[in-house]
Amino acid sequence: xxxxxxxxxxxxxxxxxxxxxxxxxxxxxxxxxxxxxxxxxxxxxxxxxxxxxxxxxxxxxxxxxxxxxxxxxxxxxxxxxxxxxxxxxxxxxxxxxxxxxxxxxxxxxxxxxxxxxxxxxxxxxxxxxxxxxxxxxxxxxxxxxxxxxxxxxxxxxxxxxxxxxxxxxxxxxxxxxxxxxxxxxxxxxxxxxxxxxxxxx
Amino acid sequence: xxxxxxxxxxxxxxxxxxxxxxxxxxxxxxxxxxxxxxxxxxxxxxxxxxxxxxxxxxxxxxxxxxxxxxxxxxxxxxxxxxxxxxxxxxxxxxxxxxxxxxxxxxxxxxxxxxxxxxxxxxxxxxxxxxxxxxxxxxxxxxxxxxxxxxxxxxxxxxxxxxxxxxxxxxxxxxxxxxxxxxxxxxxxxxxxxxxxxxxxx
Numbered sequence: 001x002x003x004x005x006x007x008x009x010x011x012x013x014x015x016x017x018x019x020x021x022x023x024x025x026x027x028x029x030x031x032x033x034x035x036x037x038x039x040x041x042x043x044x045x046x047x048x049x050x051x052x053x054x055x056x057x058x059x060x061x062x063x064x065x066x067x068x069x070x071x072x073x074x075x076x077x078x079x080x081x082x083x084x085x086x087x088x089x090x091x092x093x094x095x096x097x098x099x100x101x102x103x104x105x106x107x108x109x110x111x112x113x114x115x116x117x118x119x120x121x122x123x124x125x126x127x128x129x130x131x132x133x134x135x136x137x138x139x140x141x142x143x144x145x146x147x148x149x150x151x152x153x154x155x156x157x158x159x160x161x162x163x164x165x166x167x168x169x170x171x172x173x174x175x176x177x178x179x180x181x182x183x184x185x186x187x188x189x190x191x192x193x194x195x196x197x198x199x200x201x
Numbered sequence: 202x203x204x205x206x207x208x209x210x211x212x213x214x215x216x217x218x219x220x221x222x223x224x225x226x227x228x229x230x231x232x233x234x235x236x237x238x239x240x241x242x243x244x245x246x247x248x249x250x251x252x253x254x255x256x257x258x259x260x261x262x263x264x265x266x267x268x269x270x271x272x273x274x275x276x277x278x279x280x281x282x283x284x285x286x287x288x289x290x291x292x293x294x295x296x297x298x299x300x301x302x303x304x305x306x307x308x309x310x311x312x313x314x315x316x317x318x319x320x321x322x323x324x325x326x327x328x329x330x331x332x333x334x335x336x337x338x339x340x341x342x343x344x345x346x347x348x349x350x351x352x353x354x355x356x357x358x359x360x361x362x363x364x365x366x367x368x369x370x371x372x373x374x375x376x377x378x379x380x381x382x383x384x385x386x387x388x389x390x391x392x393x394x395x396x397x398x399x400x401x402x
Contacts, residue, residue, distance in 0.1 A: 048259040058249040187388035
């Protein structure tokens with residue numbers, strides 16, 4: 001029995017979107033499952049004293065170009081949303097509600113739908129109406145979803161997930177843990193592939 | 202005639218060391234030459250309002266692990282130097298002196314020797330005696346090398362190289378420019394390889 005791959009992501013992370021389209025197939029090829037974990041980069045950045053790459057003018061210019069090119073490199077559709085980055089608390093709370101009450105498959109479907117909505121259609125997940133519409137599209141009850149993201153229980157669940165991530169040394173996304181080994185970034189795919197294929201190197 | 206690949210590096214950058222061991226072979230496979238450019242990350246970081254990844258405690262821990270793993274991934278020897286990062290002004294001035302007076306081959310040999318010295322033997326290039334010893338090992342006149350790094354002409358040459366890099370939007374290393382396209386980081390190798398093989402994507 002191989003350990004699952006832990007995959008930490010933020011709904012507002014372009015590289016998380018790209019890696020999320022890849023992780024299931026590579027896991028399956030190597031007899032692994034994926035355990036997704038929605039986090040808030042804002043929380044990890046604060047503790048790690050970091051900022052988004054787009055918060056620095058010079059890095060921003062390169063990063064916007066690299067987001068797009070990295071998506072093209074994988075053959076994925078991509079468009080920078082009109083507001084970026086966006087707060088993703090509510091989408092992440094819905095994720096944890098699905099993960100804890102319906103399981104990994106439902107949570108993974110929500111993750112995929114949310115990331116695709118942001119990075120291919122510019123859906124602003126911080127907007128309650130847009131998020132409710134996405135919930136409906138995904139076959140969820142929109143009012144129930146809104147009840148979830150307003151509920152202290154699911155707020156606490158997300159906070160717990162962030163705290164766990166921070167305690168594990170995680171400060172960015174996507175972040176993978178494979179057999180205890182941490183890999184940060186969509187660009188660590190080649191290293192992850194080798195690890196999955198032939199073990200520690 | 203294909204344009205040369207511009208390769209910007211800092212002698213104190215582990216990912217520059219790793220990429221420097223790769224760039225010549227990949228360039229040759231695709232009928233390209235490499236034009237190396239020694240820069241000081243300290244100068245680019247200041248303008249870009251960035252800091253070294255090892256300046257942030259959480260990022261430091263991951264980065265030190267990733268430097269080592271990324272070298273192992275390529276089958277390269279690697280050891281974190283006893284002091285890190287180090288000032289690399291003098292080594293970079295010698296680089297520019299060689300580039301301008303002897304040409305690319307001599308400068309590339311110095312780049313390789315310097316990066317290997319730092320990241321396989323812990324040579325402290327900021328130390329005059331250590332840098333003179335390295336110059337001697339490389340068949341240079343150590344006193345002449347010392348004269349170079351103390352000379353306002355070569356100080357100005359390095360400053361000019363930094364200013365040019367900053368004007369081109371460069372804030373990190375290794376940094377590659379291929380046909381005008383900027384690629385930042387050792388982890389952009391797969392994208393660079395595809396670009397070289399089949400052009401813009």
